Amino acid sequence: MSDLGPLRYFLGIEVSSTSDGFYISQERYIQDLLARAALSDERTAETPMELDVHLRASNGDPLTDPARYHHLVGSLVYLAVTRPDISYLVHILSQFVSAPTLVHYSHLRVLRYLRGTISHCLFFPHSSTLQLQPYSDATWASDPLDRRSLSAYCVFLCGSLIDWKTKKHTTVSRSSAEAELRAMALLTAEVIWLRWLLEDFGVSVSTPTPLL
Incomplete structure (x- = not known):
């Protein structure tokens, strides 16, 4: 090597x-x-x-x-x-x-x-608090064909964006509240996985309540 x-x-x-x-x-x-x-x-x-x-x-x-x-x-x-x-x-x-x-x-x-916007980039600072900051959102019945909703989330660590995703729901939500709850559930599962991953690297982080 x-x-x-x-x-x-x-x-x-x-x-x-x-x-x-x-x-x-x-x-x-x-x-x-x-x-x-x-x-x-x-x-x-x-x-x-x-x-x-x-x-x-x-x-x-x-x-x-x-x-x-x-x-x-x-x-x-x-x-x-x-x-x-x-x-x-x-x-x-x-x-x-x-x-x-x-x-x-x-x-x-x-x-x-x-x-x-060719010069846009991600920035990861050397020093900041070790805290996961998750955010989620959802569009209700936004697909014109099957009326399924879309979930989107992003997760910041130490003020730096480290995880994001847009995903279509597998079932039709009967209200915007249900669509938002599905988005929250998707994000919560992702945050739990990220915490396990970081703990494997010896990094202990705190996590506030996911924000809609």
Whole structure:
């Protein structure tokens, strides 16, 4: 074995160390993705997705060559490792990889958003209190086809984002309160697992009540 020195770049993930902490980003990966996407102009977008968009499998005409859609969405899935701000959109677009249409492809405007936010990254400070801070939310009956809800959560440790996820419910919730409770249950299970994991590394943390 050989010592390669401080970690700086690994599998498309860049790590920068400063006196304050660590910055983790995928800026170079985004640049490569934009080059492969070959956008026709230099426009940017302020948000990953337009508001109040409800995509269906039947929207628009099928793509003649879905391979490009598969490649771009697959790249976005890996990019979500350091970009939680696109995780919801990636969850939505991933549902149509089996039969993408022109409408689905048009919502890859997220590439323009990434162009304008290419320097965004995650920050992990050297010093802060060892406390897990979990947050959850849910959309009630938001899927236009099966009326199932979506749960989303994020967990901070020492003020740094370490875990996040968007997941569709397996059953239909009969009220927004039920959807929120399912989101809370999903988050609680994740927090318990994180505490067990951290304890295995000898790290003892405190956990406040999950916030909706």
